[in-house]
Amino acid sequence: MAVLAKKLITAEEFLRMPDPPDGSKQELVRGEVITMPPPGGMHGVSCSKTDRRIGNFVDQHQLGNVTCNDTGFIVGRDPDTVRGPDVAFWSKERLPTVPVGYMDMAPDLAVEVLSPSNTSKMIRAKLQEYFAKGVRMVWVVAPEDRTVTIYRSADEGRVLHESAMISGEDVLPEFTCRVSDLLP
Numbered sequence: 001m002a003v004l005a006k007k008l009i010t011a012e013e014f015l016r017m018p019d020p021p022d023g024s025k026q027e028l029v030r031g032e033v034i035t036m037p038p039p040g041g042m043h044g045v046s047c048s049k050t051d052r053r054i055g056n057f058v059d060q061h062q063l064g065n066v067t068c069n070d071t072g073f074i075v076g077r078d079p080d081t082v083r084g085p086d087v088a089f090w091s092k093e094r095l096p097t098v099p100v101g102y103m104d105m106a107p108d109l110a111v112e113v114l115s116p117s118n119t120s121k122m123i124r125a126k127l128q129e130y131f132a133k134g135v136r137m138v139w140v141v142a143p144e145d146r147t148v149t150i151y152r153s154a155d156e157g158r159v160l161h162e163s164a165m166i167s168g169e170d171v172l173p174e175f176t177c178r179v180s181d182l183l184p
Contacts, residue, residue: 008032011080015072015101025070031079039115042143045184046113047086050141053182054089054109057168057175064092064108073103075129083126085110086141089172106134108171113141127154137171141182148179 008031017033020026025036051068058066070084088107095105110130112123123140130138131154138151148166149157160166160179168175 006032008079011072011074011077011082011102014080014082025084027070027072027084028080028082030076030081036115036117039113039117042184043086043113043115046141046143046182049184050087050111050113050139050182053177054087054111054168054172054175057172058089061174062092063172064090065095065098066090067107071103073106073133075106075133081129083129085130086113087111106130108136109139109168110135110137111139111141113143124154127151130154137169139166143183146180146183148182 009028010031011028014028014033017026020035023038025039027034047068051066055066055068058064067088068086070086071088072082072084073088075081075083082102085107088111089109090103090105090107094108095103112126114123127138131151136152140149140151140157142149146162147159149159150166151157162178162180162183164179165176166179166182
């Protein structure tokens with residue numbers, strides 16, 4: 001019996017696909033489209049608050065661009081992988097012009113907000129891909145736990161609880177806020 005090989009798609013083909021009508025999120029992982037269910041209220045509020053805090057700071061200081069709602073960036077080719085952090089910051093030095101399609105350059109900061117469908121394995125895979133592509137820092141916001149874990153490498157994170165202050169360190173110098181400011 002012959003086994004038919006799946007047709008893998010490219011980042012360019014993925015970009016041209018229509019958005020799912022149910023509002024679910026999709027990413028391209030090694031040429032295959034992965035669909036996740038809509039993430040829910042806590043996720044949405046945390047994404048919005050995080051985007052506003054970081055975005056307002058970046059705009060005020062003219063540091064670059066902040067994206068939300070899963071703007072894709074290419075983390076791998078042949079087969080292609082396109083990931084969409086919930087919030088991401090690109091310095092103007094690293095990304096002087098914003099492309100129409102997916103970003104080929106990794107963001108300086110990627111923020112993943114956990115939702116009920118996320119697994120530890122999924123987050124570990126994203127961390128490894130992000131740092132391999134050149135992301136400088138990742139925040140994993142856990143609304144239910146009321147924490148943010150800061151990663152400077154895929155192997156080690158530092159957990160901050162809701163009353164702690166979080167900073168942009170050398171990625172977003174002078175940015176600070178309380179962890180609770182990013183949570184519902």
